[in-house]
Each structure stands twice: as structure tokens, then as C-alpha cells.
Amino acid sequence: MSVPREELVTVALGDRSYPIHIGPGLLADLANRLAPFLKRNRVALVTDRNVADLHLAAAEAALRAAGIACVTQILPPGEQTKNFATLERLLDWLLAEKIERGDLILALGGGVIGDLTGFAAAILRRGVDFAQIPTTLLAQVDSSVGGKTAINSPHGKNLIGAFHQPRIVLADIALLDSLPRRELLAGYAEVVKYGLLGDAAFFDWLEQHGAALCAGDLPARVEAVTQSCRAKAQIVAADEREAGQRALLNLGHTFGHALEQATNYDARLLHGEGVAIGMCLAFALSHAMGLATGQEVERVKRHLSGIGLPVRVADIKGADIDVDTLLAGMAQDKKVADGRINFILPRAIGDSFVTDQVDPDLVRQVLAASL
Structure with a gap:
């Protein structure tokens, strides 16, 4: 090589x-x-x-x-x-x-x-x-x-x-x-995030090369890190202090951070694992709102789970988490404004947006379905 x-x-x-x-x-x-x-x-x-x-x-x-x-x-x-x-x-x-x-x-x-x-x-x-x-x-x-x-x-x-x-x-x-494989896979979730939030072609590439990347393919790793850094650098240059566009980088994180808090930031859940579950929840919520298709929801879950990442709250071993605990954690999210949670949601793979117009009952239903 x-x-x-x-x-x-x-x-x-x-x-x-x-x-x-x-x-x-x-x-x-x-x-x-x-x-x-x-x-x-x-x-x-x-x-x-x-x-x-x-x-x-x-x-x-x-x-x-x-x-x-x-x-x-x-x-x-x-x-x-x-x-x-x-x-x-x-x-x-x-x-x-x-x-x-x-x-x-x-x-x-x-x-x-x-x-x-x-x-x-x-x-x-x-x-x-x-x-x-x-x-x-x-x-x-x-x-x-x-x-x-x-x-x-x-x-x-x-x-x-x-x-x-x-x-x-x-x-x-x-x-x-x-890196231990679990740590590597947790980082891979953040790589996938860049494809899901704004680059459908990159997600296509990851579906083809993600397994090789995780297995140690050096050119694939350089390519993935470079593309991810380019995407983040472009967003940071446009919105350094997260007044708007930079919030898109938090796709999956509103749910993920609440999951980390619920597991006391311990070894039961790594950050990237929380993000993987969070991105699946974001796609499920988007689908419940009539945006992302069911096929896209399954495509995302299939890729993440195929690599070896958790895709449901129930996948967290040794954790007894309920909906109310997660909602309380999400209420402290840094993106909360005037008491309303700003969600980063996909319209489709490669197309995300920020909104606070989300029915709380839908959020509760999506979380319950993942437990």
C-alpha cells in the first residue's frame, strides 16, 4: 500500500x-x-x-x-x-x-x-x-x-x-x-455525521469505503479525515461562534449528550456512540414529521449498525434509561433558546436544518420507540 x-x-x-x-x-x-x-x-x-x-x-x-x-x-x-x-x-x-x-x-x-x-x-x-x-x-x-x-x-x-x-x-x-476498535468506531460516527448533515456524496463514499477505513486502510483514513475537516473548517469559518450554520455540526448531539448524561459519562456509552444513536433518533423524528423517508432512516441505521455502532437507546448495555430522564437532559442543551430546544434535523441524507418547531409528543414517541 x-x-x-x-x-x-x-x-x-x-x-x-x-x-x-x-x-x-x-x-x-x-x-x-x-x-x-x-x-x-x-x-x-x-x-x-x-x-x-x-x-x-x-x-x-x-x-x-x-x-x-x-x-x-x-x-x-x-x-x-x-x-x-x-x-x-x-x-x-x-x-x-x-x-x-x-x-x-x-x-x-x-x-x-x-x-x-x-x-x-x-x-x-x-x-x-x-x-x-x-x-x-x-x-x-x-x-x-x-x-x-x-x-x-x-x-x-x-x-x-x-x-x-x-x-x-x-x-x-x-x-x-x-486505538481500540470501540474507540475507532465511536470516532467514525462523527465522520458519518458530515455526510448526513450536508454531503450526500460523502455518505455514499462511506458506504463503499467505511469498512475498509475501520479495518485500517490508510488512504481511506486520510481521505475521510480530510473531507471531514474541510467540511468543519468551512462551517467554522462562516459561523465561528455558532450563531447559525455551525449548529448543524450538532446533528445527533442533542439526543447524544442527554444519553451521555443519563449514563453518568461512564464507559457504558462513548461520545461517538451517543452521537450514532442520536443521529438515528434525529432521522426517526424527521420521518415522524413527514420529512426524511423511511428508506433513508433504515439506510442510516443499516450503515451504522453494520459498522458496529449502536443505533437504539436499548443498545446501551447496563443502562436503565427512561424518556423523562432524556427529556430533562435535552432541556439543558446549549441550543435551548427561550425555553425551546433547537433540534438539528435532516430533511434527507445530506440536507439538514435547525428548528424549534417540533411537537414534544413526537419527541416522546420517538424516544420511547428506541428504548
Whole structure:
């Protein structure tokens, strides 16, 4: 198999624009990629225990070979790390290490590390630059791009945070080889999202190549990550702070976040699994409203379940979830305005829109049918 060429996607935000580099072998070239953003030869690196075991030595060696000093903070893995206590611990450590406003903080990990580190960088000394080095498929195609940073609250997911764009994103596709299959599939749900919300041709491509991508096909992985990043970069450039179009990127997330909250952000449900179920619920709700066809609903479910993702609330093992619990979680969604939930719904595969004109009884019926 030939090694695919490196791809470059730019998030165009004027003087805050930044590159997304996509391809294998980027971690080994870390120092050269970061050099334009360093004011001194010292960085702070934040990661979790799982990623540290796999990739920290390589990252530190690449920096050390270029004479760049690195201090490292290793945090517990998992969504439950995104809380006030861990944020305080991280900020205290950054201050103790005398990280300055002109320094660069590195987020080496998946979405949890990226979100938490980015938020810490946003509020430390009123704003410190950071770089995203995503190690999961989910982070490479979604959470590392666009500047959303946050921690969770008992009231819901990502409710406390800030918009803080990275200076650079390095998506080393080779790092995906170390992912457990369940984590890889969870990230794949976010890839599928881009086809469903605005690119029917991309969804067609995924139906043909998704299995190979998940099995390790390197060119397919580069293509999928590149197309996903291009789609997100275009939307972020047009609507950085989610005043309109960017909300489409939350297809499946209103339901998915409520499911994560109902399972206490634990290992019973990964974020991407919640999104997969959420997208199926969004298509089912759209169909109940007379929009998406029944054939499209089944097509989406067939592709996701065929890859190995859950498509119904009942697919979550060890979870006893009821409709009222999910509705209460959805009521805290960040897209709620004037007490009404803004749903991201498909008219069809590749055509989504935002609406608050949804019959609550229909939502209840769709949720009940998935239990």
C-alpha cells in the first residue's frame, strides 16, 4: 500500500487562521511543525495515562532532539476527567511551571484532553496559545477543530467553556492504529455525521469505503479525515461562534449528550456512540414529521449498525434509561433558546436544518420507540 501524501486544510479566520495537517508520521516531525509558534524553546504538554503509555515517549523525543524543553502533565483518561477539580489541578500545575502568556501548551490526546487543555489555555493568564495533537479519530475529525473548549457540569455536557482556537492541528493518521476498535468506531460516527448533515456524496463514499477505513486502510483514513475537516473548517469559518450554520455540526448531539448524561459519562456509552444513536433518533423524528423517508432512516441505521455502532437507546448495555430522564437532559442543551430546544434535523441524507418547531409528543414517541 502506498503512503498517502500529507493533506492540508486551513480554518480561515483572518489573523487567527490556522492549519490542519493530516497524514502519517507527523508526531515524529513535531518540533518542526511547532517551531513557527514558539517564542522560547519550552512547551507544556498535557495528555492522559492511556495516550502517555502509547505516544508520550515519541513526542518528548521529537521535542528533545530539537532542543525544546517539555514539562508534562498526565491526567486520568475518560469523560469524567472533564470537571472543575481536574481543571483546577491543571491550571495550578501550569502556573507552578510558570507557563507564560507567550508560551505554547500542547494537547496530546482525544477529545477530553483537547477540550480540557483548550479551556485551561483560554483562561490561563487571560489566554495562552495551544496546539491540538489529536490521537483519536473523533478528535481528528471533530473536537480538535473549531475552537470549542469546555468541561462538563452535573447539569449537562460542555456547559462551561470558551471559544479558543488552536494555533495548529496535527492529525497524525498513524496514531489511529493504536486505538481500540470501540474507540475507532465511536470516532467514525462523527465522520458519518458530515455526510448526513450536508454531503450526500460523502455518505455514499462511506458506504463503499467505511469498512475498509475501520479495518485500517490508510488512504481511506486520510481521505475521510480530510473531507471531514474541510467540511468543519468551512462551517467554522462562516459561523465561528455558532450563531447559525455551525449548529448543524450538532446533528445527533442533542439526543447524544442527554444519553451521555443519563449514563453518568461512564464507559457504558462513548461520545461517538451517543452521537450514532442520536443521529438515528434525529432521522426517526424527521420521518415522524413527514420529512426524511423511511428508506433513508433504515439506510442510516443499516450503515451504522453494520459498522458496529449502536443505533437504539436499548443498545446501551447496563443502562436503565427512561424518556423523562432524556427529556430533562435535552432541556439543558446549549441550543435551548427561550425555553425551546433547537433540534438539528435532516430533511434527507445530506440536507439538514435547525428548528424549534417540533411537537414534544413526537419527541416522546420517538424516544420511547428506541428504548
